[in-house]
Amino acid sequence: MPDEHGAERASAHSDCVRLCRLDDLERRRIVRAEVNGREMVVVASPRGIRVLRGLCPHQGALLGLGVLCGHSAAGDIGEYRYERVGEIVRCPWHGWEFDSETGRSLHDPERIRVATYPSHTCGGHVCLGAPAAATGAAGVGQPEDQ
């Protein structure tokens, strides 16, 4: 559980809170992870590696078993504009979409969202918390939002 010791743990690689293997993430683009029993989802978006809470707020499906995809937008009736490819986490059950940058749902971004967490890579793994050089490691206990 990252806490007041989070920064130290992040700097000492052997103590990092590992989420998943980097090569596994690169191959699958979206993977499940668990930290202290808490379900997480790690994605490799074109913008970088992103870590989000892994339970869909709708009915509790595991977002890590969903897909990383794009979002269909439109400028006019009858138009399909597939954009933000690889940045959207889509729930494996009912298809709720979440922005991997913010954790916010695309259908109700103000009210429906999942927590996001900083991460870094070390030793071939994706680990929880900002890199040691940053201001400190936020962690599972300190979500940006819920």
Place this chain on the structure above:
Amino acid sequence: MPVTHDAAVVVDCDVHTGFQHGFTDVVPYLDPQWRHYVDLGKFSGPGRGSYTPWQGAHRMDSYTDDGRVGSSDYEHLRDHHLDTWSIDIAISTGDVTALSVCYMPQREFANAVASALNDHLIDTWLGRDSRILGSIVVAAQDVATSVAEIHRVGGHPRVCQVVLPTRSPLTGQWGDERYHPIWEAAIEEGLAIGFHTTAAGGNTLPPLPTGWPRTYMELTSAYAIPAQAELLGLVLRGVFEKFPALRVVMIETGFAWLPSLMWRMDKRWRELQSEVPWLTRLPSEYILDQVRLTTQPMEEPPKPGALAQVIEMMGSENLLMFATDYPHWDFDSPTRALPSELGADTRRRILGENAVEFYRLDKQVEQVRAEQATPAPAATADRSSRSDVR
């Protein structure tokens, strides 16, 4: 780790059991005449429509490790669904494409396919696990053969229902007299009639009176419309009056619309009953006694407490029966779909008690409980451990 429920019994009233290799699994159950027809014609099964949800028809997380869809084999259904969610009884409605035998224009072939599907269901799924009950299909456009089929396989101890598509065949609406022998046969075999939503009329009938929906979203948001129209016909044309022992389940049609339909029918009955003098009771009373509705896909009003009001408006908390629709994409979670605002008693009724009463499942539940309490051989170890966590 299986979930635990505060309900005494959990019945899933809409589970789809399918095939390992698609319709080819069913082919051995066809007569040589039709096997030949399927082989040469490359027939891939009834009802392959062109509507599909964005991510496919199945839950993304329901696939087996080797890429087959959920419910393609018994072991996967057992591990991934029945054990995981502590389901006591699962009522299979078969592979959803099977319902479209009712829309096949060549009725002799439709009858053969229906029989083969039923034999495949019995051989592959029923008898494997006391928790699984089945629904048989018939090609209802041929009433006489449907009756014979119901008597041929309907007496199987694990068959509890005849399942038909909500949208009636080209031969006429479900309320019509021509189908009376089917209802009679189902009653004689002790079976309920389930009307399950279908994606379309096998490309022969538009699923809505307005024609063809353009998107899957348009189609599925309107599932209640054919259900309401057919239910009106069943009530007002006197089917329930003539067959008081008939039990009908509307499956995957939504339910929040029911109070409005009952009020409207009752109002018109007071005004226009001379048009339907054969009805001896308020139309809503037939529904309260003889019709039940499954919950999935769950209605999700902005304020979940509104669902309690809907049930109050129905005039009975006995009408709704829980369903997951496993392994389809819009699966409802047994622990999350029913909001706490419904109250513990109502949730218990919906999760299992209503279905036990309506489908008359006391003996099946008794058998499941007895097996759970028995020290299990290796093959049933999971179910034995499940009883420990209750």
